[in-house]
Amino acid sequence: MFIRKFSAAAMSMAAAALCLTGCSASVTSQEAVKKGQAGASSDKLSIVCTIFPEYDWVKEIMGDHAKDADITYLLDSGTDLHNFQPTASDIMTISSCDLFIHVGGESDKWVDDALSEAVNKDIKVIDLMDVIGDRAKEEEIKEGMEAEEEEEGEEETEYDEHVWLSLRNAKIICKEIADQLSALDPENAADYGSSFEDYSKKLDEMDESFRTLTESSDKNTLIFGDRFPFRYFFDDYGLDYYAAFVGCSAESEASFKTVSFLAEKIGELKCDTIFTIESSDKSIAESIIRNSDNKKCSIAVLNSLQSVTASDLKSGVTYLSLMQQNYDVLAEYLG
Template sequence: MKYYTKIIGLLCVGIMAFGMITGCGMSEETGQKKAFQIVCTTFPVYDWTRQILGDRAGSIEVTLLQDKGVDLHSYQPTAADIKKINNADLFIYIGGESDDWVEKVLKTDAKDQPKVLRLMDALAEKVKEEAVVEGMQAEEEGEHDHDEPELDEHIWLSFNNAKIACNAIATALQQMDGDHAQEYIKRDGEYIGKLSEMDEEYGRMAAQAKHKAVIVGDRFPFRYLMDDYGITYSAAFVGCSAETEASFQTISYLAQKVDATGISTILTIENSDQKIAKTIVENTKAKNQKIQALDSMQSVTASDISKGETYLGIMEKNLSVLRGALNE
């Protein structure tokens, strides 16, 4: 499911890449050259990398491309972004539909291509098709440009996937910076331990929950998260949909689902205008359901990071939201 603007965006990438020149990797804050440069496309990848680097993060420049709050499905790289990628020692990305631009950038005529880690390759058969369940609004003609099944790129919303991704990142760091390989192995093990602890918390929460289903009045990027804990789901749109207006049939189905299950919380993704969720509430019998947001980490900003936002911090907040939604 592609946004229509992606065609124009990819053309722009090609034009910018054609005239791209490379330069030395410098720290923007100090002007001093770092030992290595790493570029990450999304916040979860960036945070995992920083966690595994540990104290080495002060000697290695890690750049997050998508730090302006733009939803990852709408992102297209700037000329400066392409230059950072071409100058990097290591480039880490998810590899889903929203990263279609990467292939074109990596085909540019740069002298030294970075080592590339595509995390969907690391996950292999654990990558799932995008969830399409009863009641979801069908996509409009033109959103699909091929007949292949759509793979769900929101792989980071599973602790099991996160562990595999972190192992792959740690391996790439060892290959890049062999002198500190043991540090990366140690930090990776410690961080995976933290991921496992929170995974267990989610498991206990789901096992003790009053409800075993959620209703999402929005796009649905949470398949991996819900599948991990046996939580069923109904939603307005698939995870990468460009739709913003739900049909009467979709609203009616979800409202009836709320009435039938007794669920008292409608979920949305972060930064939602809640329009669809509010319309669902208005069409239920009780008309008093709460609306809460689960954070899919698709629009974390540099400001959020400077205030201490982390992957585990966001997932802990999501745990609280989900616990409320499944028990009220």
């Protein structure tokens, strides 16, 4: 039984959150807000996830027990992780939850403040970057890529936050989720452990499918006319790439130098496909093609699982279904 008391402190924190968020647009659905408010006085287990993979993994591991929990997905409007700022309602939802799961890294700098004012002082927290430990990778600047200028005095190493795109990382993180759920709800620990074992096998099977695909191909380099959030995924399978921007870049315009470099690579590598991520307007990719020797080069989309909406959830998408879509796209290019 999970009992929480809704105190005056929560109301004070909501007011403080309004000051912190200022004019930031709300990105939490009404359903999520209602769940968070209900969680403050409910005996249900309350879990808050920032991004879609976390949300889907929790549901998979909880299995039938998920219907008895309040599981909130904060970014269900499709807002990019790197642009997200929590609203007062988001802070309230986090404040009273039992388990909070977030990515970590530069984009989650707001988390420390949110947790420091939490009503529930026993919140368990899963930071994906911390969970994968030494597997975390620094952002990589490749040849020809637009490099963002460092702010004066900036020396801190920035890590690539897109850890969820590695199926091997996913397995490590899911084990941590299962362990934390078991600690919170020991009566159902055996079920969580069993669900993790079943899901782990599915992750392994997909991992093996990607390994077989990439090892059997005579191609191993892809060109992205976009940001590149797939470093963890590519490193798992020995793939190489050229891209316009790093994965966490806030830039949206590529210089002529970068466009020309990638256009030359299309000819050099005899590429018939250039890649973008799901949220791209494809304008940079189209510009690269126009400046290349292969005007018939096609554009393919790989899903970085950063823009999954509440509507997508209703249609039944899952982490594995979106990764399968990526497999199908890569199979066309690598096959």
